[in-house]
Amino acid sequence: MKQTAEIGYDSRVEADVVVTKLEAALNWCRKYSLWPMPMGLACCGIELMGTGASRYDISRFGAEVMRFSPRQSDVMIVAGTVTYKMALVVKRIYDQMAEPKWVIAMGACASTGGMYRSYAVLQGVDNIVPVDIYVAGCPPRPEALLDALIKLQGKLMREPLLATLKKPGPALPGQKPPI
Amino acid sequence: MTALELANQLRAKFGDLLSPPVEFRGEVSLKLADPERIAQVCAFAKKELNFNLLLDITSLDNYGEDPRWTIVYHLYGIGHNQYLRLKTSVSEEKSELPTVTGVWRAADWHEREIYDLMGIRFRGHPDLRRIIMWEGYPYFPLRKDFPLGGKPTEVPDVAFSKPAPLEGGPFVTTPGGKDAIEREPRVRTPEN
Numbered sequence: 001m002k003q004t005a006e007i008g009y010d011s012r013v014e015a016d017v018v019v020t021k022l023e024a025a026l027n028w029c030r031k032y033s034l035w036p037m038p039m040g041l042a043c044c045g046i047e048l049m050g051t052g053a054s055r056y057d058i059s060r061f062g063a064e065v066m067r068f069s070p071r072q073s074d075v076m077i078v079a080g081t082v083t084y085k086m087a088l089v090v091k092r093i094y095d096q097m098a099e100p101k102w103v104i105a106m107g108a109c110a111s112t113g114g115m116y117r118s119y120a121v122l123q124g125v126d127n128i129v130p131v132d133i134y135v136a137g138c139p140p141r142p143e144a145l146l147d148a149l150i151k152l153q154g155k156l157m158r159e160p161l162l163a164t165l166k167k168p169g170p171a172l173p174g175q176k177p178p179i
Numbered sequence: 180m181t182a183l184e185l186a187n188q189l190r191a192k193f194g195d196l197l198s199p200p201v202e203f204r205g206e207v208s209l210k211l212a213d214p215e216r217i218a219q220v221c222a223f224a225k226k227e228l229n230f231n232l233l234l235d236i237t238s239l240d241n242y243g244e245d246p247r248w249t250i251v252y253h254l255y256g257i258g259h260n261q262y263l264r265l266k267t268s269v270s271e272e273k274s275e276l277p278t279v280t281g282v283w284r285a286a287d288w289h290e291r292e293i294y295d296l297m298g299i300r301f302r303g304h305p306d307l308r309r310i311i312m313w314e315g316y317p318y319f320p321l322r323k324d325f326p327l328g329g330k331p332t333e334v335p336d337v338a339f340s341k342p343a344p345l346e347g348g349p350f351v352t353t354p355g356g357k358d359a360i361e362r363e364p365r366v367r368t369p370e371n
Contacts, residue, residue: 084340085313117343119320119329120312127341 023161030074030100030161031153032062037073037097039090041080044107047139048079056142061149070096075152076129077145081109082122094129102156104148105131108138182207182261185228189263192223208264214250214276217267218303221252221282230254230263233279236289238297242323247271248299252279269299278304296321313338 036058040048051058058064067073070093082090094103105125108114111134113123125131132155135148186200186207197220198210211220224230234253241247246268254263269276278301279286290301291310298319301307308314315334318325328343 084338088336088338113343117345118327119325119340119343121343123341123343 026161027157031156034063034075035065035067035073036063037070037076038066039076039078044079044139047142048077051142051145073097075102075104077104077106078110078125079106081116082125083120084122087122087128091128102132102152103129104133104152106135106145107140180259182263185261186263188228189224193220211265211267214267214269218277218279221279224254225282229256229258232257233283233285236286238293238299240323274298275300275302277302280304
């Protein structure tokens, strides 16, 4: 005789109750309120603005709050060419962000230096900050940036939050720096 | 007043200091033999001939030839709508000429850019320092003997730079080498 087990959600019993792990709930909160710090340095910044505007609404993902202060933001979207002159400024802004923080390198210039193989352009922002997601494109379509945001959210969901929550982040003295 | 007439007036005032005007495709250029007089020539051009807009000052690196630098001034007059180009040559040992910021204030940043990227100094400039590269950068990047990828430098707390990996290009050229059309012809025929 076939045994079936009722594992389903019975709306009469569990109506508004969702059972989950604390870690998943906290990660869920984090991923749907990622506030970007738009490091819009060049043309990719225009596409970032386009992504934040109404047609390719980044607000669907909770990220329309583009906080230009690093203290109030979670993810730094490096959108544009990072020159050597600007590199240490980007690093300083990244250091000022509070944990947890992520970096999206948007576009070819931020990922690898792009078409600028020259004396003045940093060949990839990952030389100075740890990058989580790279977006290809020159500039990437807004949909590509949203795809990167979704991938970052996926990465965030898989993070073992409670294991790392009590450890001090790499910004404190005594910790080794992120790179 | 056409540009040619204005150039001839300039030449009438300064005599043999200026070459005969060369006209090419509607653009008139004059060559100035002595770069030390550039400020006086420009002052005359602005006050008497009404070339009141300095469009650009740029410089050339004639790597291998004796006056290594050629500095080019593009002048324009808003009243008479005429353009004029003035060129002077400076040798590498000297690498200095008088500033024209007394004539046009716009020359300030153009001359700073030339100093930053080529290393040509301008005597009398109010604030001659680097404008594009950072203070303390030791090289002059647009000289022909400076590699496109750059050289490693470090100015602590300001900026660092590392040589960019070029690996022969498609966008890499060497001075004196083949240009892109010769290296990668568009039409591939059985011969090439």
